[in-house]
Amino acid sequence: MNHVVLIGRLTRDPELKYLAGSGTAVANFAIAVDREFTKDNKKETDFIDIQVWGKTAENCANYLGKGSMCAVQGSLRIETYEKDGEKRKATKINANRVQFLDSKNKSEGNNELKFVPNFEPTGNLNNNEWDAISEDSIPF
Template identity: 55%
Template sequence: MLNKVILIGRLTRDPELRYTSQGTAVCNFALAVERDYKNSNGERDVDFIDVTVWRKQAETCANHLGKGRLVAVEGRMQIDTWKDDNGTNRKSPKVVARDVSFLDWPNDKQGNSGNNNQKKEEIDVPF
């Protein structure tokens, strides 16, 4: 049997980092992922997918990711089941990440990306 999910999308909100009672880090965020086809209006529909990351990688995501960042997530699908206040069974799908890859660079305070595409000052060097 195989349960493997690979997604590329942008975070819809800043990650939320928590710790279990045993001290294990867990980070939650949601990804906006475009579908690979266009609808009748010529636009791509978007799915919003909840992602959970555990342990050291959870702390790394919480410390370095933010709303709008582009990431690739590889993991497994999990369906959480619970009863709501009315006693109705509810299900909620999410991806439990095994690996999160950062696909872009964060913006610094001046609005320049951190990928060294900043303007370089030219100076005259006498020969």
């Protein structure tokens, strides 16, 4: 079974492209995911490349930005390629689901991050859908 679930913050804005011929959308971005503390009590962070397709890719490009937190569900992919005559490997997550956990409210020019539980945009959003929940109501 190849199933991965990660939660982290985007390290850069998603890059959206469309495949020639089919016009299928594909977005690439990376997230920073914290590891458990090591025995030296130092936090370590992994930077993981994510690739997402179709309407979800377009939504990621439109509503996520550097610093946004999201949950990614998908499968691990290890791709091999050759560069300068040397074989190399690249590891990435092929995401089939991205859940936005917060977003920068771009429409109001407010850079404050907001928590949006169980939210997956499927089309145009209005400001009411971005309303924040107070920190007191979050159970953790």
